Amino acid sequence: MTDTEIIKASQAICDALSAEEDGLKRDVLGHLGNTWSLLIIQMLGVNGKLRFSRLQEQVKGISQKMLTKSLRDLERDGLITRTMFLEVPPRVEYELTELGRGLLIQILPLWTWVLDQSDDFKMARSVFDEKAKKPIVI
Amino acid sequence: MTDTEIIKASQAICDALSAEEDGLKRDVLGHLGNTWSLLIIQMLGVNGKLRFSRLQEQVKGISQKMLTKSLRDLERDGLITRTMFLEVPPRVEYELTELGRGLLIQILPLWTWVLDQSDDFKMARSVFDEKAKKPIVI
DNA sequence: CAGGATCCGCTCTGATACTG
């Protein structure tokens, strides 16, 4: 199967998606593009259960508001679970679901790929800077 | 290699990324999360070269402004090429680069995976709706 | 034809202060 055939086959899959399934696809992609979602997923993947404050320590730079929001979104989409313990002081633990682990596993190869292509990316960027001064015209 | 080992190994890779490489990773993820980028990449993957107006037709619902912006971003990151022909009327053709095709190929398995998990996603969502009324507490 | 320029509402994000 050539690349082109793979691409066309995959387009066929996408075209066949129901509106609901397409929404799921967008949700997943939304998490991938999100600044924090993937970092949180990875932290939970590596560490297992984590409390709110541990997460905020480990995901460097995240604000409390965005951590709360990201966790809610991840929970809504079934990628993590949230367990609240009625104690004083309060305790809440977050953990990846099977779905969340699955997504993480799916994504990991991409990072290796990006690393492999990093020279190409850098070159593309510098070429673009060149073109900004002298556009390519035929 | 267990899932956990894979995850930890990948974290090691990410930790080893230089600031520059980490920026590239974020750029790539940004494209994945973008509403239009992936659609454009897929259209170009399936159709090969496409003109601006053909793209706007095929990527349903995109505005002229966002198409322009998305194409610029994709070009800057080396995923597509832009070729302008000095004619009257003007003509511009967009096409995937090798890098762009590579990214598309990397992403495609994810869509199959999402489809496979779609029942799990739906169930997670409905469980979350339940919890909104009656939070799970221990 | 392929966009650039402008206006405008909306969401995302951070900072700060407060609460059960």
Place this chain on the structure above:
DNA sequence: CAGTATCAGAGCGGATCCTG
């Protein structure tokens, strides 16, 4: 401890009008 509430700024995204 684990959030909620509020304010403010930046950027997204669409609609419209204009140009080489």
